Amino acid sequence: LKHLSKPLDELKADYDVVVIGSGYGGGVSAARLSALGKRVAVIERGKEFLPGDYPDSFDAMRREFQVSGAKLKLGSRASLFDLRLGRDMHVLVGCGLGGGSLINAGVALRPDARVFANTAWPEEISSDGLLQEGFERATHMLRPTPYGGAAELVKYRALEEASKPFDVEPRPTPTTIAFDAGANAAGVAQDACTLCGDCLSGCNVGAKTTVAATYLSLAAANGTEIFTQGSARYVTRQDGRWSVAVCETPETGARTEVSERTVIADVVILAAGTLGSTEILMRSREHGLALSKRLGDRFSSNGDIIAFGYGAKGRVNAIGVGHPPKAETDPIGPCVAGQLDFRDGDELNNSLVMQEGTVPSGLASLLPALLLPGGKILDAAKSLLSSVYKGPLASLHAFFLAGHDSSNGRLELENDAMVVDWPEITNQPVYRRADEILAEALGARGGSHLQNPFESRITGKKPVTAHPLGGCAMGQDADQGVVNHKGQVFDATSDGDGSAVHDGLYVCDGAAIPRSLGANPLLTISSLAERAMILLARDRGWASDDGAPRAREKRKAEATL
Numbered sequence: 001l002k003h004l005s006k007p008l009d010e011l012k013a014d015y016d017v018v019v020i021g022s023g024y025g026g027g028v029s030a031a032r033l034s035a036l037g038k039r040v041a042v043i044e045r046g047k048e049f050l051p052g053d054y055p056d057s058f059d060a061m062r063r064e065f066q067v068s069g070a071k072l073k074l075g076s077r078a079s080l081f082d083l084r085l086g087r088d089m090h091v092l093v094g095c096g097l098g099g100g101s102l103i104n105a106g107v108a109l110r111p112d113a114r115v116f117a118n119t120a121w122p123e124e125i126s127s128d129g130l131l132q133e134g135f136e137r138a139t140h141m142l143r144p145t146p147y148g149g150a151a152e153l154v155k156y157r158a159l160e161e162a163s164k165p166f167d168v169e170p171r172p173t174p175t176t177i178a179f180d181a182g183a184n185a186a187g188v189a190q191d192a193c194t195l196c197g198d199c200l201s202g203c204n205v206g207a208k209t210t211v212a213a214t215y216l217s218l219a220a221a222n223g224t225e226i227f228t229q230g231s232a233r234y235v236t237r238q239d240g241r242w243s244v245a246v247c248e249t250p251e252t253g254a255r256t257e258v259s260e261r262t263v264i265a266d267v268v269i270l271a272a273g274t275l276g277s278t279e280i281l282m283r284s285r286e287h288g289l290a291l292s293k294r295l296g297d298r299f300s301s302n303g304d305i306i307a308f309g310y311g312a313k314g315r316v317n318a319i320g321v322g323h324p325p326k327a328e329t330d331p332i333g334p335c336v337a338g339q340l341d342f343r344d345g346d347e348l349n350n351s352l353v354m355q356e357g358t359v360p361s362g363l364a365s366l367l368p369a370l371l372l373p374g375g376k377i378l379d380a381a382k383s384l385l386s387s388v389y390k391g392p393l394a395s396l397h398a399f400f401l402a403g404h405d406s407s408n409g410r411l412e413l414e415n416d417a418m419v420v421d422w423p424e425i426t427n428q429p430v431y432r433r434a435d436e437i438l439a440e441a442l443g444a445r446g447g448s449h450l451q452n453p454f455e456s457r458i459t460g461k462k463p464v465t466a467h468p469l470g471g472c473a474m475g476q477d478a479d480q481g482v483v484n485h486k487g488q489v490f491d492a493t494s495d496g497d498g499s500a501v502h503d504g505l506y507v508c509d510g511a512a513i514p515r516s517l518g519a520n521p522l523l524t525i526s527s528l529a530e531r532a533m534i535l536l537a538r539d540r541g542w543a544s545d546d547g548a549p550r551a552r553e554k555r556k557a558e559a560t561l
């Protein structure tokens with residue numbers, strides 16, 4: 001994997017397309033539009049990481065942590081792990097070139113078809129066949145693959161035991177990980193996964209098929225200029241084009257951002273993630289942009305829950321060893337190797353998926369202390385003595401769940417911070433259902449559910465999601481949504497039927513998703529972005545219906561390869 005980014009000082013004044021943010025939505029947009037010969041710039045607030053750069057000790061992870069809320073800002077604003085404190089719920093997102101793909105488990109699932117048939121979506125999504133095309137393109141690029149040896153992993157066998165009380169068979173989970181070395185779909189060489197289990201703190205092997213290793217590498221090969229440590233503040237319309245105000249990402253928690261500069265483009269794609277894109281549009285509204293009153297609505301946590309189980313009989317091996325390995329153990333496996341799919345054929349919103357997971361090795365030394373509030377002082381002490389890989393913590397279970405919620409949380413800008421306002425979040429039925437399943441699953445292993453191990457003075461007992469969705473949700477018109485099915489931002493000034501849009505302004509990321517998916521979101525976000533880029537290219541006459549660049553653009557595209 002090559003270094004892809006340039007310093008912000010080299011940002012030019014003018015591009016055809018500016019993409020803000022470099023996660024799944026941003027990566028897809030930059031790759032597809034640069035392939036049409038467009039002059040594209042990507043601006044990412046975080047840093048670039050190459051395999052070997054990711055934090056793998058507690059100290060290094062702490063240095064890569066930022067926490068912010070309306071009243072507090074800690075750590076560098078460019079740190080990799082970004083915890084946003086809300087009023088009722090907290091959100092964890094990735095910050096760096098590649099967005100969430102740097103620190104996620106790479107689980108790539110297609111949601112139940114009933115999700116897209118729901119009235120929360122504009123009807124074109126389920127009717128025009130382009131979402132299917134989007135899924136095919138994203139699957140081709142990201143190559144989700146289950147680990148072939150999953151059934152031999154200790155943690156997978158523990159999941160089999162945990163599944164006994166249910167009528168559900170464990171299945172290996174498809175993840176965007178290279179289990180064999182070789183070139184990926186973007187032609188980038190990746191090493192084979194060493195089964196170290198550290199996916200959530202970043203893959204130091206280079207086996208994780210991140211956005212940087214795929215879409216962004218392709219975009220760079222097509223001539224896209226990629227800039228890191230630049231934060232977009234807001235957009236304004238100027239002489240029929242878009243102006244984006246950008247500042248250097250502040251090193252500290254300073255509230256006043258420095259070195260504001262502007263860049264002009266015909267097309268701006270907001271792909272700064274659910275919180276980032278909503279935040280930029282809220283600031284843009286303060287600078288005069290007419291937007292739907294729905295901005296900030298339809299926030300969903302995707303029923304995302306991280307749970308731990310303690311005291312089970314027998315080892316689980318749910319703690320990563322890192323690369324190079326910090327301990328001699330049986331292979332740990334990819335962070336997620338297997339899952340139980342609790343699909344409810346009658347009631348979609350009752351469906352959920354539960355995956356077994358691993359804690360990255362950098363957090364291993366913290367785990368004994370996390371058990372202290374549970375009163376397990378003796379066990380914690382034993383773990384410290386015999387290392388977390390051998391003592392009681394070897395039987396720690398970690399589970400990730402994704403389900404459905406009412407998707408009616410609200411994002412608000414308070415003191416320049418995005419906060420989740422959702423007083424009734426803990427009453428969502430998904431939490432009760434998850435608790436029941438966890439109690440039975442862990443009971444079958446002789447263990448019990450550890451409530452709120454990460455509770456602290458700063459976070460309190462509030463739930464945390466790593467799957468934030470919505471805020472700039474799609475809708476049929478400006479009364480119902482912030483963007484249309486193509487990701488075009490509705491223009492709320494016009495008197496027409498609510499379908500008018502701001503020409504050339506798009507949201508292409510998790511923010512545009514109008515409801516919970518009940519499955520890990522990366523594949524849907526990528527597929528919707530693929531779909532939006534097909535439509536954008538057609539609408540602007542940049543590509544024909546089969547996606548081929550128009551002749552002039554094709555010549556330019558070939559010249560940049």
Ligand SMILES: Cc1cc2nc3c(=O)[nH]c(=O)nc-3n(C[C@H](O)[C@H](O)[C@H](O)COP(=O)(O)OP(=O)(O)OC[C@H]3O[C@@H](n4cnc5c(N)ncnc54)[C@H](O)[C@@H]3O)c2cc1C
Nearest residue numbers: 021023024025045099100104107232273276510520521522
């Ligand atoms: C620990 C963890 C584990 C996860 N595991 C999975 C999983 O296994 N499977 C799955 O499907 N999903 C998983 N997710 C969720 C998934 O990674 C996200 O849903 C996905 O990354 C969102 O994609 P996106 O394009 O919407 O935004 P992001 O990937 O969040 O990208 C947005 C980018 O924009 C940048 N940005 C933000 N604001 C600005 C600004 N003002 N200017 C410039 N840049 C900006 C951010 O730094 C970021 O790089 C996980 C998430 C976490 C945190």
Ligand code: SF4
Nearest residue numbers: 193194196197199203
């Ligand atoms: S298990 Fe280790 S090597 Fe494999 S993808 Fe995850 S971090 Fe990389």
